[in-house]
Amino acid sequence: MRLKELSERSGVSTATIKYYLRERLLPPGERVSATQAEYGEEHLRRLRLVRALIQVGRVPVATAREVLETAEDESLSQNTRMGAAVWALPHGPEPAEDDPETEEARRQVDALLERLGWTYGQELGDTSPAYGMLVAAIASLARLGYPHETDHLLLHARLAAELAVADLDLVEKYGGSPTERIEAVVALTVLYEPVLLALRRLAETEESGRRFTD
Amino acid sequence: MRLKELSERSGVSTATIKYYLRERLLPPGERVSATQAEYGEEHLRRLRLVRALIQVGRVPVATAREVLETAEDESLSQNTRMGAAVWALPHGPEPAEDDPETEEARRQVDALLERLGWTYGQELGDTSPAYGMLVAAIASLARLGYPHETDHLLLHARLAAELAVADLDLVEKYGGSPTERIEAVVALTVLYEPVLLALRRLAETEESGRRFTD
């Protein structure tokens, strides 16, 4: 298939596909002549994954490239590939190191993770970006004087763990090659985030409507 | 307090505070003379809330203004104010209307919400942005061939409802004026999103490490 057909079947403009090719989010097509290239079904699948990550998952282009490169780097162990791919997903700024709320939040998170028995992926001698995200969010809550008790966090963590088990059951049932599985974990991690957030907002609207009806 | 002190106590540069004042994210300070203004503790609190929404919650500046304006518009009922504030929170692009995956996703979401008995805030004769967010995410999963069974969605919804109940318990315990309560709902809705996502990612790393260790 030619660029135009790839564009029509994916709903992505040719200009944007060219941009993705340039940014190495898509592998180049097979050269047919000096100025013509041919694309296959694999390109279409990959393009749709890229679009889903960028549009639905709000992953920056540069990040999407890193994630996908790591996912298909067969020189790494499956576990490293999976960890590194999720590692590269977007996350807020690292928490400021030099204020009391951050330190307190860090203590609280450490205590929480220890209580859960999570090793929080210190695999590479570094803490996960998700850890920083968590600390920053809790520090913000503290700074605003909103409650952030360990019990409440534990509830969130317990529910998160339940989701993770269900998601990975899905991946195992889904099967496929190691690379496909890693892609599936990335896709499910990213694409179920809006699902979860949307459901939570709907649930909150529902519940607050129930409680605060005038 | 003067601009500089507000800046020092909040950790936000004076240039950025001026920008927020211009964008009406902060109410103007009390004029002391033609070119001097005085700010109070309320400004500091508001500034911290704005910063939390923008930096941690990734809410665009224009959206933050709408959300906060709605939250403090005392001409509206408490329920409307709360609904409208959460309504204005950022969400992905509306799903494309004209493709089969979107239609299928919409049917699935409608069935899910009916089964849950959620009225998904059709208060204003329109569906919530969170509804569109949910449809778009599920359509993406379908387009990529990933599973998105109703059972799996129901699990997410059940957990989301559990979170909503816990969050609103916190708000009720927190108390305060109606405006403060609405601010609290907005702040907790936004600031617990990164907490939940971070915990989910940590849980996924943990669980996939457990399953896929080579």
Add this chain to the structure above:
DNA sequence: CTGGTTGGAGAGTGGCACTATCCAACTATT
């Protein structure tokens, strides 16, 4: 008196995700 500070306004910056233009090589139509 004077050197530094304050705050309002407008223009400028940098990053990002495209998007438009150009052009030579190709392909399809008559």
Add this chain to the structure above:
DNA sequence: AATAGTTGGATAGTGCCACTCTCCAACCAG
């Protein structure tokens, strides 16, 4: 075979956004 349209690679440009810089008159502290 002429010609009109298409393709794909490279480069530059666009639009948006969240700041950030510059200027300047008014102000204030030593």
